[in-house]
Amino acid sequence: MMPEAVMIFAAGLGTRMGELTRTRPKPLIEVAGRPLIDHALALARDAGIARIVVNTHAHADQLAAHLAQVAPDVLVSHEPERLETGGGLKRALPLLGPGPVLTLNADMVWRGPNPLTLLAANWHEGDGALLALLPREAATGHTGPGDFFLNDDGAPERRGTAAAADFVYPGVSITDTAAVAAFPGEVFSLNPVWDGLRAEGRLRGVVYPGGWVDVGRPEGIALAEAELAR
Structure with missing residues (x-):
């Protein structure tokens, strides 16, 4: 079964942005003249995903009002308390529907192939999760070590505790919602869900071949604009 829905994670506090997010949510920060959330929505539209869900938390009223204006068909899953990625996805399952779901972080900018389309084309029946992976040297704006070897x-x-890994996880995945629904608790990351699927041999990765920028810090805005201008 191919993914028919996408969850855009937009409920972060944006504390690394400092004053820029004191009075507005990070997804409304503009990059190249467009709010970050609009860049994410454009990827979902381009991939032909009909059902789009966005979660909200910090300054939720502003983000909800923006979505009502630019994308009234988008469904909003509000989180009065932050639930992390796994908990947020679990809360949104009634809106997303059954089957595998694409997930996309709202604070990233991409140049090249649509990462959602790339993942959907590489999804296999029986997969539990499929992660986009980016070579560490191509992860512009990412300050930490790599996340995975492949x-x-x-x-x-x-x-683990080894040296920096070869690949960074850039915030796009497909995950089987049955694994999320079965995970205990309400507040949890997707990481332990993926670890469980890895133990079952149902976790795979696909390397993204284009450009990507993490817009998690103020300096990421200029980096992202430069990447998009290339």
Whole structure:
């Protein structure tokens, strides 16, 4: 079954942005004249995803009002308390529907192939999760070490305590919602869900071949604009 819905994660506090997010949500920060959330929505539209869900938390009223104006068909999953990625996805399941779901972070900018389309084209029946991976040297604006090694069989392997891994997870995935629904609790990251699927041999990765910028800090805005201008 191919993904028919996408969850855009937009409920972060945006604290790394400092004063820029004191009175507005990070997804409304503009890059190249467009709010970050609009860049994410454009990827979903381009990929032909009909059902789009956006979660909200900080300054939720502003983000909801913007979505009502520019994308009234988008569904909003408000989180009075932050639930992290796994908990946020679990809360939104009634809006997303059954089957595998694409997920996309709202604070990233991409140049090149649509990452949602790339993942959908590489999704196999029986997969539990499929992660986009980016070579560490291509992860513009990312200040930490890599997240994964990629085995010959296409399975991502966490770096653990080893040196910086070869690949960064750039915030796009497909995840089987059954695994999320079955995970205990309300507040949790998607990472332990993926670890469980990895143990079952149902976690795979696909390398993204284009440009990407993490817009998590103020300096990421100029980096993203430069990337898009290339």
